[in-house]
Amino acid sequence: MTIRQIALKTQAALLAVATLAAPASAFAGPADTYYERAFVVAANTRCGLFQPDLARALAAATAQARGAALRAGVAAADLTDVAWRADARAGAVACADPQLAVVKDRVDGAFAGWTRLPRMTFPGxxxxWIANRAAYERPIWRLQQASMVGSSPVSFGYAGEGEDAALTAVVSWYGNPRPTSARLVFRDPAKAPRPWLAGDRLVPAAARASLWSSGVSAAAPTLLAKDKRAGDAWTFSPAAAEALEQLDPRETFALEFHFRDGSVATVPFEAGDFAAGRAFIAMGTV
Structure with a gap:
């Protein structure tokens, strides 16, 4: 099944959802799709409608719909309200409701295709973000975003062997610099509740949070950028992923590499659909 065929089946499934969820739906445009998918996720949590792999596919699709709504200008606070209303509506529908059975059958058919997709691109x-669920016995990128600092390629995301992937940054330096440490820098929602939307410019220092790398090692050759023979792999704790998922998809976060002479090399990345990509690879390898 192609991505286009999956999209058409998904659209048909959401029509069934809209009929059942309509009494609580008072949103327009991209928020509608988020509401409908959030409703199905909430109904599944309550009624156990789907197998775990399909439930994870729904989680990925719901995160993607939330990102699309934010890019369209829907406020994060409004989407929190959308999710609350979807959850409330799901709580008001009986698990034995015949219309919910119709929704289940259509969603089964639509999202089963997601569970078989080995790769997916989440545009920013x-x-x-490039996601890869194909089964390999060597280390590969499971979720990757590519950037540059000067002439040095830098990739960030989930990398590893089999289904054992860790949050990682890989850099192949031009020349022979040796940074002593690396950290992720991003907006701290506790200091600045509103998204910082300024292209590749980072949020002001007073509103930032950061997390240092937990270690560095030589990067596996299969993780290197094209034509590169060596590189460093910096790993980060799972807490970093949780922090990045809190960002608006249009926001910039950065990797900072700190050198002995006090200089810092800053590499921009876009939050994008990181949450959707993470949910997609959580479905496991195919």
Whole structure:
């Protein structure tokens, strides 16, 4: 099944959802799709409608719909309200409702295609996330976004062997610099509740949070950028992923590499559909 065929089946499934969820739906445009998918996720949590792999596919699609709504200008607070209303509506529908059975059958048919997709691209405004669920016995990128610092390629995302992937940054330096540490820098929602939408410019220092790398090692050759023979792999704790999922998809976060002479090399990345990509690879390898 192609991505286009999956999209058409998904659209048909959402029509069934809209009929059942309509009494609580008072949203327009991209928020509608998020509401409908959030409703199905909530109904599944309550009634156990789907197998775990399909439930994870729904989670990925719901995160993607939330990102699309944010890019369209829907406020994050409004989407929180959308999710609350979807959850409330799902709680008001009986698990034995015949219309819910219709929704289940259509969603089964639509999202089953997601569970068989080995690869998917989650487009961003400036940078894309590339997800890969194909089974390999060597280390590969499971979720990757590529950037540059000067002439040095830098990739960030989930990398590893089999289904054992860790949050990783891989850089192949031009020349022979040796940074002593690396950290992720991003907006701190506790200091600045509103998204910082300024292209590749980072949020002001007073509103930032950061997380340092937990270690560095030589990067596996299969993780290197094209034509590169060596590189460093910096790993980060799972807490970093949770922090990045809180960002608006249009926001920039950065990797900072710190050197002995006090200089810092800053590499921009876009939050994008990181949450959707993470949910997609959580479905496991195919």
């Amino acid at each position: 405004d400036r940078y894309d």
